Amino acid sequence: MSNPFVSHYNTMIRAYSFSDSPQKALFLYRDMRRTGIAANPLTSSFVVKSCIKFLYLLGGVQVHCNIFKDGHQSDSLLLTAVMDLYSNCQKYDDACKVFDEMPQKDTVAWNVMISCCIRNNRTRDALNLFDVMQTERYECVPDDVTCLLLLQACARLNALEFGERIHSYIMVHGYGGALNLCSSLISMYSRCGCLDKAYDVFMGMKNKTVVSWSAMISGLAVNGYGREAIEAFEEMLRNGVQPDDHTFTGVLSACSHSGLLDEGVSFFDRMISEFGITPAIHHYGCMVDLLGRAGLLDKAYQLITSMEVKSDSTVWRTLLGACRIHGHVTLGEQVIEHLIELKAQEAGDYVLLLNLYSSAGHWEKVAEVRKLMREKSIQTTPGCCTIELKGVVHEFVVDDNSHSRKVEIYNTLDEINKQLKIAGYVVELSSELHKIDDKEKGYALSYHSEKLAIAFGVLVTPPGTTLRVASNLRICIDCHNFLKLFSAAYNRDVILRDHKRFHHFRRGHCSCNDYW
Structure with missing residues (x-):
């Protein structure tokens, strides 16, 4: 073409943004500007999407500068794309700045901001945005994508109460039939150690796909129900649903967590020979x-x-x-x-x-x-545990003194330690990795983040309430022994999720059978 218009450039730039050579979109954008053709908001949005595809931050910043130069800084759709670029490139503060400066924030912009929080390890902030976006400086209605993102955040944080709020919102607003939301609900409830509700969602689905079956199998696996996960797999086959590679990840994980060696080897062989999955x-x-x-x-x-x-x-x-x-x-x-x-x-x-x-x-x-x-x-990485109370996630680290109720928490933990020692609890000194004397080791182990979270739970909830704790690290042997005895002495169930699996402590026993 001898004299291409901006619309022609836009078509080509958009095509490159979807291709395996997104960098060519930037070359074309540069050539267009050099020939004196002014970019419009669509041009810039396609170029920004190209930068996102291969995480080219410098190019995205240059386009952002040109957006101001071209006078398009009031285009909310375009700024949403820029915010998404910064989010993908782990530039959380820059994404927030763009978001704050947007003249009009629609649901898409809020969704990108929520996604940015989750992607940049600001998951608790993502939950807060759900309420903020619905206030009167905004009046923005969350949609199905908002719910999908927030369910992911709840799963990460072990935030069951908040997840139940999202579930209620989904049902009230008519999203209950969406397969992706149902699968996410199964995953959320499973990752919060609430398998009965995950199962209720699963059984309520009219059309169960391989995704929903895989979510249920994985949920059973991570909670230590290996045999049940295998039964679900066989039931899926009887229903005519063919497994995919994610299904086998779940069932092999189930065998691993439950020590089912022969079954695991058999499933691995079947995956290859029977189902043709590499x-x-x-x-x-x-x-x-x-x-x-x-x-x-x-x-x-x-x-x-x-x-x-x-x-x-x-x-x-x-x-x-x-x-x-x-x-x-x-x-x-x-x-x-x-x-x-x-x-x-x-x-x-x-x-x-x-x-x-x-x-x-x-x-x-x-x-x-x-x-x-x-x-x-x-x-x-310091050990960190979270526990949810009335929709608010409380965070603890080892020897934590930042909580507003720290004095009460430590007093409660000291009382728990006294009661457990009477019941036979002995500190497992091998869990302390420093070469210090036994007295110092005992002190160091006394205030692990898991124990502080449990003490807080005892302090603020009625007797008999199930405590749900999430840890970013593998639970140590001492804390594992502590929680087994605690569940019996205090007649409380404790559901702890570490970075590998769930531990359901009940009446002095753990669902992992000390195999973790």
């Missing part, structure tokens, strides 16, 4: 976890080295966790070497190695690893 890295990860938990560390190592897909850091990290469980120091050191080769070692890997060395009494090795971590400026 194992992906996450399927191999489940198998490594299954073999590792069963103590078959050499077989797990052989599986990794013989995989048809390239091994990643996650699968090696899974094996490292098994080495910690079974005290296999030599293999653990080999796994660390593989992680170093992949340039993927993280703080958590060194913590697992510290666990290995300390449990074996290799304190000189512990000192070496700690020195290495200091030299590399490796910072470990």
